Amino acid sequence: MFAKLFIAFAVLPVLEIYVLIHVGSVIGALNTVAIVLLTAFAGAWLARVEGMQTLLRIRQSMHQGVMPTNALIDAAIILTAGLLLLTPGFITDGMGLLLLFPPTRKLFKDWIIRALKDWTSNHPPTITYYRP
Numbered sequence: 001m002f003a004k005l006f007i008a009f010a011v012l013p014v015l016e017i018y019v020l021i022h023v024g025s026v027i028g029a030l031n032t033v034a035i036v037l038l039t040a041f042a043g044a045w046l047a048r049v050e051g052m053q054t055l056l057r058i059r060q061s062m063h064q065g066v067m068p069t070n071a072l073i074d075a076a077i078i079l080t081a082g083l084l085l086l087t088p089g090f091i092t093d094g095m096g097l098l099l100l101f102p103p104t105r106k107l108f109k110d111w112i113i114r115a116l117k118d119w120t121s122n123h124p125p126t127i128t129y130y131r132p
Contacts (some may be wrong), residue, residue: 012091012092013089015091016087016088016089016090016091016092017089019089019090019091020032020036020088020089020090023035023090035090036088036089036090036093039085039090039093039097040085040086040088040093043081043082043084043085043086043093043096043097043100044082044085044086046085046097046100047078047079047081047082047085047096047100050078050081050100050102051075051078051079051082054071054074054075054078055075057071057074058071058072058075070109073109073112073113074105074109077099077105077108077109077112078099078100078105080096080099081095081096081097081098081099081100081105082096083096084096084099085097085100
């Protein structure tokens with residue numbers, strides 16, 4: 001777990017800075033900032049559109065009395081994508097865009113579902129009831 005946190009909070013920002021500096025040296029600082037702002041704006045807009053569609057699917061499922069499990073997983077992935085897109089940098093923007101597009105989001109969702117099934121089969125839930 002420490003290794004994953006280290007990568008997320010130490011290695012990824014250093015890589016982002018490296019890529020930003022490299023791209024800035026090739027196309028110029030102003031162009032780099034413009035691209036970062038443009039991808040953040042486009043990503044926020046796309047996350048909003050995809051998020052609204054997902055919320056409508058959740059609402060329809062709830063009105064039908066069906067638990068919207070797939071739509072809830074989509075919503076979590078879209079939220080993650082939105083956070084990645086709002087983080088300045090090209091690597092996080094690329095990851096966020098991959099999570100937003102429905103075909104690649106489906107691949108990621110299928111991976112999450114498999115991982116959750118494996119985890120629940122290896123760690124069955126336990127419920128403990130304490131009587132006061």
